[in-house]
Amino acid sequence: MSSLRKISCKTIRDTVERLFLEASTDLGKDVLGALKKAASAEKSELARFAMERIIENARVAREECLPLCQDTGMAVLFLEIGQDVHVTGGNLYDAVQEGVRRAYRKGHLRKSLCDPLSRVNTQDNTPAVIHTEFVPGNRIRIVAMPKGGGSENMSSVTMLLPTAGVDGIRKLIVDKVRKAGPNPCPPTIVGVGIGGSIEQASLLAKKALLRPLGQRNRRDKRLAKLEAETLKEINNLGIGPQGYGGRATALAVHVEMIPCHIASLPVAINIQCHAARHKEAVI
Amino acid sequence: MKKPKSIQTPLDDRVCRGLRAGDRVLLSGEVYTARDVAHRRLYETILRCKKIPIPIRGETIFYAAPTPARPGRIIGSMGPTTSSRMDPYTPKLLEVGLKGMIGKGKRSAGVIEAMKKYGAVYFGAIGGVAALMAQCVRRAEVAAYGEMGPEAIMRLTVEDLPLVVVNDVQGGDLYEKALYLFRDGK
Numbered sequence: 001m002s003s004l005r006k007i008s009c010k011t012i013r014d015t016v017e018r019l020f021l022e023a024s025t026d027l028g029k030d031v032l033g034a035l036k037k038a039a040s041a042e043k044s045e046l047a048r049f050a051m052e053r054i055i056e057n058a059r060v061a062r063e064e065c066l067p068l069c070q071d072t073g074m075a076v077l078f079l080e081i082g083q084d085v086h087v088t089g090g091n092l093y094d095a096v097q098e099g100v101r102r103a104y105r106k107g108h109l110r111k112s113l114c115d116p117l118s119r120v121n122t123q124d125n126t127p128a129v130i131h132t133e134f135v136p137g138n139r140i141r142i143v144a145m146p147k148g149g150g151s152e153n154m155s156s157v158t159m160l161l162p163t164a165g166v167d168g169i170r171k172l173i174v175d176k177v178r179k180a181g182p183n184p185c186p187p188t189i190v191g192v193g194i195g196g197s198i199e200q201a202s203l204l205a206k207k208a209l210l211r212p213l214g215q216r217n218r219r220d221k222r223l224a225k226l227e228a229e230t231l232k233e234i235n236n237l238g239i240g241p242q243g244y245g246g247r248a249t250a251l252a253v254h255v256e257m258i259p260c261h262i263a264s265l266p267v268a269i270n271i272q273c274h275a276a277r278h279k280e281a282v283i
Numbered sequence: 284m285k286k287p288k289s290i291q292t293p294l295d296d297r298v299c300r301g302l303r304a305g306d307r308v309l310l311s312g313e314v315y316t317a318r319d320v321a322h323r324r325l326y327e328t329i330l331r332c333k334k335i336p337i338p339i340r341g342e343t344i345f346y347a348a349p350t351p352a353r354p355g356r357i358i359g360s361m362g363p364t365t366s367s368r369m370d371p372y373t374p375k376l377l378e379v380g381l382k383g384m385i386g387k388g389k390r391s392a393g394v395i396e397a398m399k400k401y402g403a404v405y406f407g408a409i410g411g412v413a414a415l416m417a418q419c420v421r422r423a424e425v426a427a428y429g430e431m432g433p434e435a436i437m438r439l440t441v442e443d444l445p446l447v448v449v450n451d452v453q454g455g456d457l458y459e460k461a462l463y464l465f466r467d468g469k
Binding site for chain 1: 457
């Protein structure tokens with residue numbers, strides 16, 4: 001048992017602000033490494049041209065502190081809150097929203113949220129999407145993930161037949177990536193959530209995108225195998241970087257799984273563009 | 284690598300006819316940004332036989348909404364959004380003279396047919412290289428629908444914007460060609 005620890009809303013707000021500012025301009029080393037490796041495998045001129053520009057963009061964005069992509073995303077957050085944390089000085093959710101508001105204002109990031117019907121912009125990129133989970137301990141882990149709309153539009157949940165099996169799942173994933181084609185800005189990362197209820201599958205697929213890029217599922221060998229086989233099939237589709245033709249349609253497939261109802265087999269597929277942005281901190 | 288062709292907006296028939304799917308181009312001149320709601324508004328205005336707030340004959344639309352410019356800069360980061368969302372409104376714009384479109388991703392059969400009919404070209408801009416792409420922008424100003432914030436129509440003056448021809452006036456399609464040439468891991 002850890003002892004009770006106070007964490008102020010101000011600390012939470014400032015951390016959220018910093019993480020979104022960093023995530024928008026500084027591409028993770030794992031992503032950059034995977035992009036460079038993928039670039040070296042391309043034979044076609046157009047694929048190489050696209051990959052070189054993507055890699056060069058990451059350098060310019062980091063050096064000049066500019067957003068990597070004009071779509072600075074919906075602000076998605078994962079908070080793992082130690083059960084021995086006492087949040088002081090206000091409301092946790094308000095503090096997170098204020099951190100997002102400040103980051104998008106200070107960083108000159110695009111405000112991309114609107115009323116679904118009138119399409120009137122909310123002006124400050126809130127409300128952010130906040131997922132919370134309680135864990136042992138007295139710290140808070142915050143993961144900030146700006147998620148672009150183009151790749152999110154190519155994502156889905158499918159309720160497969162319970163007997164579809166691993167083959168059915170593999171076919172579904174490859175089919176969704178084929179149909180998405182050039183739209184989600186390949187090379188992409190494909191997050192897959194199998195099982196649970198419809199909303200759990202979606203959340204699992206999104207969380208799968210946060211795994212260090214290319215690391216195989218370590219809990220279940222069947223899933224590690226599914227990841228490797230699916231990635232190979234996807235990269236044989238020919239779509240390639242930006243759909244210009246080539247090998248690198250996806251950089252990785254990450255699959256996570258939890259038990260589901262005997263009548264169901266939910267499979268969520270969350271596609272992430274090559275600007276795979278996320279930063280985390282523990283406070 | 285084959286040298287990219289330099290082209291200038293407004294585009295004319297001769298230039299458009301000379302472009303083939305897969306060609307790399309460097310585009311210079313004025314382009315207009317417009318995305319979802321701006322398209323619906325332009326479309327509805329044309330249907331009502333009213334004048335739209337931007338010139339359209341020979342012009343090029345860039346499906347984009349940049350990030351806000353930092354003080355002292357011309358523009359923030361800028362790149363293409365997914366073009367297919369503009370498909371329902373595009374044939375009408377082509378009919379009234381739109382010649383070039385810049386975006387990313389597949390177009391509908393209806394748009395591709397209208398491009399052939401009216402002699403227009405669809406260019407692919409690489410998605411997610413927005414810090415780099417913004418370096419090609421020399422001037423940026425709001426041209427219409429300013430109240431829509433990031434979704435306003437902006438007039439940009441660009442220099443040597445690197446693009447790839449995706450759909451040409453003859454019906455050539457880079458994405459289809461790519462699948463044919465590279466499928467099965469070729």
